[in-house]
Amino acid sequence: MLRFIVRRLLQLIPTLLGLSILLFVWLQRLPGGPENALLPDNAPPEQREALRESLGLDEPFTVQYFSFLGRILQGDLGASIHTGRPVLEEFLTRFPATFELAVTAIVIAVAAGLPLGYLAARRRGGALDFAAVGGSLLGICTPVFFLAFLLKVGLAEQLGLFPSAFRLSPAVNRTDITGFFVLDGLMTREWDVVWDALLHLALPGLALASIPLAVITRMTRASVLEVMGEDYVRTANAKGLHRTTVRTRHVLRNALLPVVTAVGLLSGQLFAGAVLTESVFAFPGIGSFIYEATHGRDYPVLTGFILLIAAMYVVINLLVDISYSLLDPRVRAQ
Amino acid sequence: MSSNTPLLEVEELSVAFGGRGSTPVRAVDGVSFSLEEGKVTGLVGESGCGKSVTSLALMGLLPERGVEVGGRAVMQLPKGPEDLLSLPQRRMRDLRGSQLAMIFQDPLSSLNPVVPIGRQVTEILKRHRGMRGQAARKEAADLLHRVGIPDPARRLDEYPHQLSGGMRQRALIAMAVACRPKLMIADEPTTALDVTIQAQILELLRDLVTEEGTALLMITHDLGVVAGLCDDINVLYAGRAVERAPRRPLFAEPTHPYTVGLLGSIPRLDAPRGEPLSPVRGSVNDNIDWTDGCAFAPRCDHYTMECLQGPPPLVERGDRDHVHRCVNPVGNAGVAERTTLETSAVVGEEEDR
DSSP states (O other): OHHHHHHHHHTHHHHHHHHHHHHHHHHHHSSSOHHHHHSOTTOOHHHHHHHHHHTTTTSOHHHHHHHHHHHHHTTOOOBOTTTOSBHHHHHHHHHHHHHHHHHHHHHHHHHHHHHHHHHHHHTTTSHHHHHHHHHHHHHHHSOHHHHHHHHIIIIIIISOSSOOSSSSOTTOOOOOSSSOHHHHHHHHTOHHHHHHHHHHHHHHHHHHHHHHHHHHHHHHHHHHHHHHTSHHHHHHHHTTOOHHHIIIIIIIHHHHHHHHHHHHHHHHHHHTOOHHHHHHTTOOSHHHHHHHHHHTTOHHHHHHHHHHHHHHHHHHHHHHHHHHHHHOHHHHTO | OOTTSOSEEEEEEEEEEOOTTSOOEEEEEEEEEEEOTTOEEEEEOOTTSSHHHHHHHHHTOSOSSSEEEEEEEEEEETTEEEEGGGSOHHHHHHHBTTTEEEEOSOTTTTSOTTSOHHHHHHHHHHHHHOOOHHHHHHHHHHHHHHTTOSSHHHHTTOOGGGSOHHHHHHHHHHHHHTTOOSEEEEESTTTTSOHHHHHHHHHHHHHHHHHHOOEEEEEESOHHHHHHHOSEEEEEETTEEEEEEEHHHHHHSOOSHHHHHHHHTSOOTTSOTTOOOOOOOSOGGGOOOGGGSOTTGGGOSSOOGGGGSSOOOOEEESEEEEEEOOSSOOOGGGHHHHHHHHHHHHHHHHHHO
16 A cells, blocks of 8 residues: 555656746747736836846746756746745645535535435435436536525625625734634634634635535435445345345445546545636635736746645545555555 | 145136236136145246246235236135235245245346345345344355355355356355245246256255245246256246146156147156157247147147137146046057057156165
8 A cells, every 4th residue: 555655656756857847838839928916017128038037038938948957956946027925825825725625515515415316326216316316417517606606696795694805804813823814713712703704714614515415415426326236235235234224234335436536536626716706706726816817927936836736636636546445445456 | 834835826817917008918818726844845947937927926026016916826825725826926025035935047147246145145034034243154154054155154155157157156046045935936047057056956845845844936947957857847837837746657658739738848868879868849939828629739730620629628637646637538549659658757757765
């Protein structure tokens, strides 16, 4: 198992190397540069050139790339052109927000999707099945930003049930330990912070959960239906086992295998930051910062963030594979 | 229980699928037979003749919706005789695994891939015999040992994919015999195995029947299996029994043309060189409905117009044990076939010993 993990982590190196080249080429090709965002429209061309020079953007592509690579190997991702702060620091201050949001969305999606998919399969062709299949189709089809707007306007602004922006109400004071608001609140027993942070997470979390929820519901349903027809379920029934034993040990245990993979892949996407959802709710996470950085052509932030996200994605996939091999002995053997 | 009361008496069992809008399909249509303790009864026929559906109906494992089961299947249970077909699901769950057990065709797909073998054996011990922990583990190891799995203690923690095909079927048999059921149904238990393993599994089943006095219902399309194992044989065709007889008379003097055809389609080592096999021509799809006459008529070499005048009844052929459903049975006309088939029965008996 350890060898497997090490091997998978070593795969990170070529992945990130390839990605960094792609990113560099892509950013070079983008029209406009940071000088357009930093300087007013009527700035003279000499001033633009001077700025490009000071940022090192006048160097040839290969020189830029290798100096970037050299810095990265020393653990330096550079600094943001706009804020001047190190990219890693910018990432770490925003990551907890995105992490909390992603976890909220996954918890909602799994907590609702698994039982819904299971019950839909059990009552195949019934009203609940119809509602689950139809609802999940709607969930997949609805653009997330549109749903985010609907929730924000309806539940937050019109009805005032939830806050409409940010991670915390200005009136709430919190002690910072880790940057994870809910976790900090629990550690310091500031229950008002926990509650307020959860309220702020609810709507963006719900909007973000829509597609994973739909996918998990459908996958669970399909998987349970398939497993219920398997020979070993018939064997379990032929042994006279109790209905609940058959359903948990024999049906669910097997039906959840593909769902675990799906949950892992979906979480990877969520941790990458939800650009649109975070923007709608002015949620200060990775997604909304990438959105701003793209507008400002903040190359170091874009490359740094995307590389960090890619690394995270690989690690999450590794975790999925590990959990899969724990659940399925046939995978373990290979 | 008196010795002449059969353990299970199946009367006029019928199973129909579908209905509600579409015409129901009669998979099993008035099948009757009885099972006795310590005896092996064969249910023989080609694919689609209703063998497996019969066994699933007796086990109460048919889907609850869209299936209509008729007839009676009275089994002698510890608390007296009861009709399996009319028992509620809850009660059937108590009986399955403890009083009646089943062995399936494909041992790999019949075992849960993510649960260790040991657990799959102990769960039945826990359910019906209330055994737990080390006691259950010990008993499970004993069971695996009993069905001929070497190094059983180690096997307990292994998963189905780590066992060979024959071992898997042995493990399934261990689960079936775990609670010493009175009745065991084996649905083509050797089909997925290679020939040497087939012989071992059949021997194991035979031993279990003689040692425990279990009644075994053997479902197969393989007449070699029948010849080596079964005491009584029911030949099914299109959901009905077409011939029923003890092994010896069935092999020596088959009367229904379908049985004759089945026996004629076995390749034989003692046949003269170059002699072609005589298979039953056509396929099950050529059936006509039993209500219109004999369903086998379109494939039969002996059929007359009489065969199409309504369903043929089951008639006794001289003695009570040998019955067939044919208006124009193979009699003296089939002398040539009979002589070869008699030798086949003798071969079958020799294999048995």
